[in-house]
Amino acid sequence: PVEESIWTGILQSLGSSKAVLPRRLLVLGDPNSGKSVLVQNLKRDHRPFLQPPATTSNNNNTGSTSTSDHASTASQGLGVEQSELALSYTYTDIRDEEDTVSRVGIYQLAASHPTLLPFALNADSLANTAVIIVLDWQRPWSWVESLQRWLSVLSDGVAHIAQEGQVQGGGPGGWSKGQVVVENAKEHLERFLQLYTEPSSSAATINTAPGADRDIAVDVGGGGGPGEDMGKEVLLPLPEGCLTHNLGLPIAVVCTKADGMRTLEREQDYRDEQFDHIQQSLRTLCLAYGASLFHTTTHRPRTFAMLRAYLLHRLLGPGSALVKVVERETVAVPSGWDTWGKIGILREGFQCRETLDGWEFDLVEEDRGHGSGVEGGLRQLYEQAIRDSSVGVRRDAKKEVIIAESEQDFLIRQQEALKRAKASAPAETHPSYGSSIGYTAGGNPASQNEVLANFFQSLLSKKTSTGPGT
Numbered sequence: 001p002v003e004e005s006i007w008t009g010i011l012q013s014l015g016s017s018k019a020v021l022p023r024r025l026l027v028l029g030d031p032n033s034g035k036s037v038l039v040q041n042l043k044r045d046h047r048p049f050l051q052p053p054a055t056t057s058n059n060n061n062t063g064s065t066s067t068s069d070h071a072s073t074a075s076q077g078l079g080v081e082q083s084e085l086a087l088s089y090t091y092t093d094i095r096d097e098e099d100t101v102s103r104v105g106i107y108q109l110a111a112s113h114p115t116l117l118p119f120a121l122n123a124d125s126l127a128n129t130a131v132i133i134v135l136d137w138q139r140p141w142s143w144v145e146s147l148q149r150w151l152s153v154l155s156d157g158v159a160h161i162a163q164e165g166q167v168q169g170g171g172p173g174g175w176s177k178g179q180v181v182v183e184n185a186k187e188h189l190e191r192f193l194q195l196y197t198e199p200s201s202s203a204a205t206i207n208t209a210p211g212a213d214r215d216i217a218v219d220v221g222g223g224g225g226p227g228e229d230m231g232k233e234v235l236l237p238l239p240e241g242c243l244t245h246n247l248g249l250p251i252a253v254v255c256t257k258a259d260g261m262r263t264l265e266r267e268q269d270y271r272d273e274q275f276d277h278i279q280q281s282l283r284t285l286c287l288a289y290g291a292s293l294f295h296t297t298t299h300r301p302r303t304f305a306m307l308r309a310y311l312l313h314r315l316l317g318p319g320s321a322l323v324k325v326v327e328r329e330t331v332a333v334p335s336g337w338d339t340w341g342k343i344g345i346l347r348e349g350f351q352c353r354e355t356l357d358g359w360e361f362d363l364v365e366e367d368r369g370h371g372s373g374v375e376g377g378l379r380q381l382y383e384q385a386i387r388d389s390s391v392g393v394r395r396d397a398k399k400e401v402i403i404a405e406s407e408q409d410f411l412i413r414q415q416e417a418l419k420r421a422k423a424s425a426p427a428e429t430h431p432s433y434g435s436s437i438g439y440t441a442g443g444n445p446a447s448q449n450e451v452l453a454n455f456f457q458s459l460l461s462k463k464t465s466t467g468p469g470t
Contacts, residue, residue: 020093021102023315024125028150029134030111030142031084034256037298038134039106043092046305086113087120094312102316111149117157123164123178126185130250130314133291137260140278144382145373147253147285148362151245158182158247185248189290192250193243194235196336239339241356243290250314250335251291253282254307258297258329275328276347277385281378283333283343284355295331306332 025042029035087109094102107120121129133150135143165177264270286293292310296303310321310332321334325346340352358378365374373379405413 020100021316022128023102023104024120024129025104025106025311025315026120026129026131027106027108027134028131028153030136030139030146033134033136034296035108035134038132038254038256038296038304039090039108041296041298041301041304042106042308042311043090044304044308046308048305084108084110084112086110087116094316104312104315114153114156117153118160121154121157121161123161123181126158126161126181126248127188128315130252130311132252132254132311135253135255137255137257137264137295140264141383141386141388143278143282143386144285144379148359148366148379151247151289152366154247154249154251155245158249182248186246189246189248189250190238190243191235193238193290193336198337241284241340241352242287244288244356247289251286251289252307252311253286253291253293255282255293255295255331256297258295258303258331259299261328273347274386277350279325279328279331280343280346280350280352281355281382283338284340284352285359286333286335287338287340287343288356288359290335292335293331293333295329297329300330303330303332306330310334 027035027039085108087107089105089107091103091105093100094104109117109120131154133147135146161178162182163176163178164181166175166179261270261275282293285291294303294307294310296307306322306324313321314335322332323334323337324330324332325342343352344350355378358376358381362374362377362379365371365377373383
């Protein structure tokens with residue numbers, strides 16, 4: 001008994017010292033938007049792709065796997081989303097040297113089963129969950145509609161959490177454990193944005209290759225837990241248009257297949273004005289929800305590495321993030337960095353206020369049961385500016401294919417048409433000179449000799465009837 005108690009104490013001490021922090025990542029998106037490929041890349045070690053170009057090749061084979069996950073091999077089986085599950089789950093372990101410091105459970109929710117959200121997002125997991133909304137660059141005209149739908153699902157999910165564990169008699173409307181959790185999460189998100197600091201002039205840049213797009217390293221720390229003393233710091237008010245819709249969740253809007261912009265530019269005649277309008281619209285909406293914005297493409301693995309590093313910082317603690325707004329395929333805008341002023345710099349004439357007002361109008365009309373695509377809303381204005389190129393493709397595909405008929409079939413058809421026309425034509429009438437003109441009763445001409453004989457006979461008859469002296 002004494003030995004058992006000793007071993008029990010040792011095991012308990014080791015278990016408490018190496019406790020794994022559970023975290024959750026909820027992935028939302030339409031079918032075939034690239035969610036499975038995104039999850040595959042998020043489960044891989046990101047550090048080699050964030051090394052300076054001069055040293056990346058030297059570090060690729062060093063065996064540095066302190067943050068790699070042993071479950072990444074299992075993710076190789078996740079292929080194209082041909083048969084999407086209602087709610088799928090996988091996980092990745094985050095390692096520090098030889099110890100596992102966190103296990104991130106990754107949930108994918110199908111668009112056809114939004115009612116399963118409480119199994120992935122509830123009062124117990126809200127404070128430790130980050131959300132990814134996946135958009136597909138092959139369908140940029142549908143992004144506003146997709147964002148409205150998924151953000152509405154999240155809003156309903158948070159409202160459902162606020163009612164969990166409700167206690168009757170706790171004041172007007174009752175008190176609930178879920179409501180406290182939601183309020184703490186909202187305060188935490190607001191505080192995170194208020195404590196955001198601009199990068200200093202001495203901030204190191206990771207991308208140092210000549211001619212490469214400049215990466216600005218910014219601090220995304222300051223997101224301490226709700227229990228920290230908030231009175232020690234002066235919290236400035238949030239800028240205009242920031243966090244007007246606080247769901248209490250760190251949200252990342254990820255636009256996958258960013259290399260598809262080249263196809264849109266080449267085949268659908270998209271121009272810089274349209275690409276800038278898309279980015280400005282997304283950044284305005286992300287700012288309203290305190291969300292971040294990332295573009296990813298499999299042709300540039302570093303885009304996934306930047307996203308993974310940012311998500312781990314949001315889930316596990318303070319860190320740094322990269323800001324990229326110049327190069328279209330590698331856009332990265334962390335939460336707290338953007339403002340309406342920075343959005344307007346991208347292209348003059350864009351109105352952030354009108355965009356947000358149109359979004360609010362759509363939400364109000366949807367609550368009234370009128371749908372989100374009504375006239376005057378953001379969805380209608382956005383789809384007018386960013387056209388649905390697939391409509392023209394479908395119209396061309398439905399054009400009738402004309403097959404030339406054979407020569408014999410054509411001649412037979414023409415012969416039958418001539419017969420029908422001849423049969424339906426009225427009989428011709430001719431001036432009558434008695435019966436001297438050689439036509440039969442049926443209207444068919446007589447033989448040539450009979451015609452000539454009748455003609456000369458008629459001449460003789462006329463000459464005889466006139467006679468001499470007349």
